[in-house]
Amino acid sequence: MYGDGVFRTIHVHDGKPRWWAAHMAKLAADAERLAIPMPSRMVWERDLGSLLSSTPADCVLKLVLTRGPGVRGYGPAGQSLPTRLLTASPWPAHIETVAARGAHLHLCDLRLSEQPRLAGIKHLNRLENVLAAMEWADPTIDEGLLLDGAGRVICGVSSNVFIYRNDALFTPRLDRCGVAGVARELLIGIAADLKLFVHETDIHLDELLEAEEVMLTNSLIKIWRVARLGGRTWNAPRVSDELRTLLNA
């Protein structure tokens, strides 16, 4: 009722959830920050087995964990059990198309609010994302880019952002707002293996526009390079092809 929960969106490929251990770890960490008891991995895997027995081998899996049934009002309800919800949706065909041509971004008018207590968590209070996603109707737009009130780049509506410049990667700090995704975390690890330094820092919009390459990440798209934002275009991949191959592997 109050968006009082956390969730994950997961790529199921050949009947197996990709990056499962990383998703379980992030779900547990997010649940802990909201003081929601995390069911054991065995419980999730039993649910998952039951769901995947009747879905296509490639699909999108969503896991939701809420604080569970409560009484009216905001106060804690005592010993209520958290609620688990698992759903499967068709695999979106446009992901590979956009990966091949590069993503077209809309710069959102909505500015993200700052709440350090919730920053980084993939929680269910997502009205900002819903309002941002309502800003464009143009079907050639693939994603919206979100700034905070100070004009700093934070994330896409459903993705994290990286920029490549001077042989290094830069990605926004997510300690004031935004969601820290699993693909972002894995990409940071892969970049370290390649000795490609990743700076988690403030990135202003003009710095993004001056980047040699801009990339979006999430668990479904893995990496999309950005081809267009307003009048700025990026015509050829620089590091995104190699990073996408490694992240997909």
Next chain:
Amino acid sequence: MYGDGVFRTIHVHDGKPRWWAAHMAKLAADAERLAIPMPSRMVWERDLGSLLSSTPADCVLKLVLTRGPGVRGYGPAGQSLPTRLLTASPWPAHIETVAARGAHLHLCDLRLSEQPRLAGIKHLNRLENVLAAMEWADPTIDEGLLLDGAGRVICGVSSNVFIYRNDALFTPRLDRCGVAGVARELLIGIAADLKLFVHETDIHLDELLEAEEVMLTNSLIKIWRVARLGGRTWNAPRVSDELRTLLNA
């Protein structure tokens, strides 16, 4: 799934929802700000008649309106119909007890974030309220007081705040965060009838602590005077008794 909706909490007394017209107007205004189609008053009244036929004559009514079923992801789902949800809960006996002795407040550590696009709306993204309500377990505490990041008083966890000083009322601006409740709106109207000026303004915590009287409002409590916040106590009502009688009338 994303807290993508609005709601009202209403006192049903002698089988009738109090301040019904004001609640319908506020629900419509909030829904419009989120671009959720508002069902007609006739539709709500039909639902209400059906619900109240099986509830006690005095209870708490909650109305919820969400954007309705959608596809996975944040994007608009097209022509989906909004979902209406009505629930009744028992009337809380402590309301009159606290009204008689004055409310004891906890000063919340959590600071409200600023989002002008959502400020004032009673929407379902209420994780901040849930986390704030988890801050105290002391059963002698009746309500939590919430500040913004700059230390300005905004509201209670489930109520609005007024202070009385120098023959005038002051209540926080709600254009950056907070919920603008129906009881607040009605109290502002009553004060105007009494030639008691109401200033909607920034109120810092020290100004609240120096007030001659502090009051909380919502549709269930109507008005609670505050008797205690930390070490500060207020021992006798100044204007709250008269305002509560008028608001209840």
